[in-house]
Amino acid sequence: MGFLQQLSTLLFLSTMAFCMGNDDDPSFKLNDDVLGLIVFKSGIKDPSSYLDSWNEDDSSPCSWRFVQCNPSNGRVSEISLAGLGLSGKIGKGLQKLQYLKVLSLSHNDFNGSIDELGSIFTSLQSLNLSHNGFSGKIPNFFVMGSMKSLDLSGNLLTGPIPVGFFQTCSSLESLSLADNSLQGPLPTTLSRCSNLNNLNLSKNQFSGTVEYLGSMNKLQTLDLSYNSFSGTIPEKAMAAIDDLKELHLQVNHFTGPIPDSITSLKNSISSIDLSNNMFTGDFPQWIGTLSNLEHLDFSTNSLTGNLPPSMGNLKALKLLKLSNNKVEGNIPPSLASCSQLSAIDLRDNDFNGSIPSGLFQLQSLQDLDISRNSLQGNINVGMGAFAKIKYLNLSWNNLRSRIPPEIGLFQNLTVLDLRNNGLLGDIPGDLCEAGNLGVLQLDGNSLTGPIPDEIGNCSSLYLLSLSHNNISGSIPKSMSKLRMLKILKLEYNELSGEIPHELGFLGNLLAVNVSYNRLTGRLPAGGIFPSLGQSSLKGNLGLCSPLLNGPCKMNTPKPLFLDPDLYNNQMGDHRRRNDSSSTTRFDHHMFFSVSAIIAISAAVLIVSGVIIISLLNVSARRRQAMVEAALESMCSSSTRSGSLPTGKLILFDPKLSPVGVDNPEVFLEKESEIGEGVFGSVYKVSLGAQGRIVAFKKLVTSKIIEYPDDFDREVRVLSKARHPNLIALEGYYWTPHCQLLVTEYAPNGNLQTRLHERLSSTPALSWSERFKIILGTAKGLAHLHHSFRPPIIHYNMKPSNILLDEKSNPKISDFGLARLLTKLEKHVINNRFQSALGYVAPELACQSLRVNEKCDIYGFGVLILELVTGRRPVEYGEDNVVILSDHVRISLEQGNVLDCVDRSMADYPEDEVLPVLKLALVCTSQIPSSRPSMTEVVQILQVIKTPIPHQMEIF
Structure with a gap:
């Protein structure tokens, strides 16, 4: 039995x-x-x-x-x-x-x-x-x-x-109920849960107002963050919740002033996060009464007014984040009385006056960001030499003082950003006394004197930026000790002499700019220097380079005579530009976050349409049956028998409905077919009452999961992969013989067509467009690799799977479809991925099939090379076959890698293109373990585009 x-x-x-x-x-x-x-x-x-x-x-x-x-x-x-x-x-x-x-x-x-x-x-x-x-x-x-x-x-x-x-x-x-896809307003019956202590509805799509909160007067933790709630926070509701300890309302659409009734929580509340809403009005003056408050985050709202001196009463406060508001006046000196503070973020406000010196004496402070304000006066670190501070950003203020040498004694300091302040005097020689500094940015000031020889003590530096100053003297040989250095920016100064040849041994350098100085002689023979372009070298009339016009000044006893007027005239405009940049708060050198460019909502795809009134009288059930009948007919080519099994169309978004299909036969029309990929044909269809355009992908493989529940589970897992650079999965249709996926529609087609098959009347992609595609694709892949356990692997990275939305933002399609296969067998790779010739990682050819994220990184590296060079990954000539990655690698070794760059780009910054090419070659390493992770790739790309470290996420 x-x-x-x-x-x-x-x-x-x-x-x-x-x-x-x-x-x-x-x-x-x-x-x-x-x-x-x-x-x-x-x-x-x-x-x-x-x-x-x-x-x-x-x-x-x-x-x-x-x-x-x-x-x-x-x-x-x-x-x-x-x-x-x-x-x-x-x-x-x-x-x-x-x-x-x-x-x-x-x-x-x-x-x-x-x-x-x-x-x-x-x-x-x-x-x-x-x-x-x-x-x-x-x-x-x-x-x-x-x-x-x-x-x-x-x-x-x-x-x-x-x-x-x-x-x-x-x-x-x-x-x-956190971290689901629940939506709509909350039912009023929630008020019956009168004994609730903890309520967490975060990370959903809830909407509506929250008037009912007052009936749950025993709440201790309330988390409604990352939803779409709107309206004001009712005063009575807050007053009724006597014992609330944590209030998290961040990333919603709340408006109006912050309710004064929060003061009734002064004996209990320990954490308040109202960030990323639309709160208005003055900063609450009663905040100092919340004696147990540990975390306060009002960032990214429209608050005005001043910070009250009573802030000093917050003795338990550990985190203070008020960035991106319109708060003005002085930073209250009493803030230094908050001895438990570990993070202060006041950037992007209108603070003026001086920096309270007591802030540097806070023994628990690790992160201080008061950049992009109107602060003045000296930087007085006082007795802060023993502080724990790691991140210090005072940039974009008016601190016209000297750099205090005591900063070098900050034992844990890893990031120091003092850009665009009008700082005066020399660079202190003992700025790296502690030896942990990784980022030093002093651009856009009025610093004079030489670069100190002690700069060689900054052994942890990976970013050194001293551009747009008045620094003179020679580049010290001790800089060759900076083995970790990746970015070196010295442009727009008065540096003279030769570049020490020892700098050529810095193998980690990705970008160097020494333009508009008084440098002479030959470039170092090693490292990145033989590949430096004109934009990194111009303005030095004595440098010896075939890319530069003008005399080559060697290190001889008698100097060559240069026309001083010629030199000074050339430099004059740039000096004046430099001077203005140090006094103007916002100019073309100001750093804008790359993520701010990328963070464009996918909701712009929704197009308002006019609905024919007569459709409202059509039976929804009949329309559903007609649509599913059309889908069955679409699947007829996949079914051998004459009788078609009945399937059901599942849509995850309630706004999408087959009832909105004007003509179900559109599924059958050849004109609806917009392409064919590795896994099947793709059709363009309008769904929903507003006529939203979606794409239907018909899967054609014998290895698709056989059971509907298993198929449903895997598709729903993939549907949770929501990111601005990923094509959203909206639903599916399943029968035993045919499976369709409903996805977001990208109106500008795919990268393959835009890059290799464009019409002569279509302009070529610019470098900024190409870099945006590279960075966006990297962010999308990083989300797949690092936000899911196990990670979602694409397996098939190539330009035809990079779609472009209406603003040419990249969106990865077909990700994770291998999850729908019962087995990732070798013949599946051979049969289905042969169209990805040149993109497939070499380890996929091995018997062991050790498939992991590194396979995607290899394909991504090839995609970078294709975007920069404009060439296909494999090209066949009459007598030879050219493998793009090998071609670029050899060109780099021979020192002429910029000859590989796509000539259809009129202008491009060499100091960006070169490190991007080097990154691509690292990604296409034959050894999988030598390839970086996608998180590392994103970080490197952000440094290449704008060399400033990503803001620490400690806030």
């Missing part, structure tokens, strides 16, 4: 015995617990055999791992299976566990709907299903009974919260 048959018989006998026996007989009830858990176990996968001790022959499960029993009745009371790598559906076996109080299945891979759970766990007090793959809508009547804690966060739940969900929540103390 097989196990399942035996189990079925046992269940039948147990049911009969239970119906006929005495309820007080414990033998039957103990058997119920065993049977229920064995049925539950039989329906799931346990790859690590954690549940091996669960044996159907045991009379009691109380000795099993992860199971606890109530000693008074011997019944199962708690099951904790968190983080065991289990998968599958929960099933109905747990219905037998009538005395179960605590169930935790978090951090596994369970899937399916939670519809059945509402009636199963009426006796539960704690249910944790977080961080799984549960999908679908929340059931209308989820029987909570005596439930005190419910956690459904980190799943794939969609739709609005039904009104009936909170009908029986009077016992609920903790509720988390």
Whole structure:
């Protein structure tokens, strides 16, 4: 007798015995617990055999791992299976566990709907299903009974919260629905959960107002962040919540002033985050009364007014973030009394006056950013030599003082940014006394004197930028000790003499600019110097380079005579430009964050359309049937038999509906087909009441997942990969013989067409456009690799899979489709990826098929080379075959790599193109472990474009 048959018989006998026996007989009830858990176990996968001790022959499960029993009745009371790598559906076996109080299945891979759970766990007090793959809508009547804690966060739940969900929540103390795709306004029945202590609805798509909060007056933690809530925060609601400790409303659409009623929380509140909203009005003067406040973040709003002196009363404050507002006046000196402060971010405001010297004496302070204000006066670090500060940014102010040498004693300082302040005097020789400084930016000041020889002590420097000053003298040989240096910017100074040939041994240098100085002689023979372009060298009338016009001045006893007027006239305009840059707050040198350019919402794809009134009278059910019939016909080429199985169109966005399809036959028209990729044909279709354009991709492979539930689970996982540089997955259609994916539509086609198949009337891509595509693609891949566990691997990086939206922003398509294959076999790679010739990583040809993120990085490196050179990855001539990566690598070794750059680009910055090419060659290394991660790639690209370190995310 097989196990399942035996189990079925046992269940039948147990049911009969239970119906006929005495309820007080414990033998039957103990058997119920065993049977229920064995049925539950039989329906799931346990790859690590954690549940091996669960044996159907045991009379009691109380000795099993992860199971606890109530000693008074011997019944199962708690099951904790968190983080065991289990998968599958929960099933109905747990219905037998009538005395179960605590169930935790978090951090596994369970899937399916939670519809059945509402009636199963009426006796539960704690249910944790977080961080799984549960999908679908929340059931209308989820029987909570005596439930005190419910956690459904980190799943794939969609739709609005039904009104009936909170009908029986009077016992609920903790509720988390965070990190799903729930939407719509919150039902007013939420107010029935009057005993809630913790409410977390963050990272969803909820909207509407929050007037009902006052009825939950026992709240201690409220997190509504990363949604679309709007309106004002009601004064009465805040006043009614007496014991609130944490308030997180960041990244919503709240408006109006910050309510004064928050002062009623002065004895309890420890954390307030209202950042990235639209709050207005003056900065609240009562903030100093919140004596227990530890974290305060009002950044990115429209607050005005001054900071009150009472800020010094916040003795427990550890983080203060007020950036991107319109706050003015002085930074109150009393802020130095907040001795626990570890991070202060006041950048992008209108503060004036001097910097309180006491800030540098805060022994806990690690990050201080007061850049982009109107601060004046001296930089007085006082006794701050022993401070723990790591990040110090005072740039873009009017601090016309000397650089205090005491900064060099800051033992932990890694980033020092003093750009564009009008600083005077010499660069202190002991600025790197502590030896940990990684970034030193002194651009756009009025510094004079030489670069000190002690600069060689800055052994951790990877970015040194001294441009747009009046620095004189020679470049010290000691700079050759900076083995970590990647970026060196010395342009627009008065440096003279030869560039020390020892700098050619700095193998990590990615970019160097010494333009507009008085340098002479030959360039160093090694490193990056033989590849420097004209833009990095011009303005030095004595440098010896074939790229420069003018005399070559060698180091001879008698100097060559240069026309001083010629030199001074050439430099004059640039000096005047330099002088103005140090006094003007915002000019063309000001740094704008690359992420601010990329962060364009995908919502601009929605196009308003006029809906024909007669369509409103058409039956939605009939329209659905017509659409699905058309989809079945589309799939007819994939089906051998004459009879077509019926499928169902699933759309994740409720705004998308087949009811909005004017003509279902559009699915069948040849004109709707807009392309064909590795996995199948692509069709353009209008869906929804507003006529939103989407793309249908028909999958054509025999290795697609066979079961609809498994297919649904994998597609929903991919649908959670939302990023400005990824094509969004909107739904699917499934039958056993045909599968379609519904995705976001990109109106500007793909990069392959734009780069290699453009019409003569279409202008070539500029360097800025190409760099935007490179950086955006890198960010999208980094999101796939580092935001999911296991990471989502693309397997097929190439230009045809990089789509362009209406503003030519790159969007990666076809990512993760290999997850829909039952096996990633070698013949699948050969048959399906042969169109990616030249992009496929060499390790994919090995028998072991060790596929990981490094394969994508290889393809990305080839894509960079293709964008910079304009050539295909493999080109066939009459007598030879040219492999693009090998060609560029050889050209770099021979010193003529810039000859590889696409000639259709009229102008391009050599100091950006060259390091980008070097990065591409690193990405295409034959050894996978030598390739960088995509996070590292993004960081390098950001440094190349604008050499400033990414703002620390400690705030």
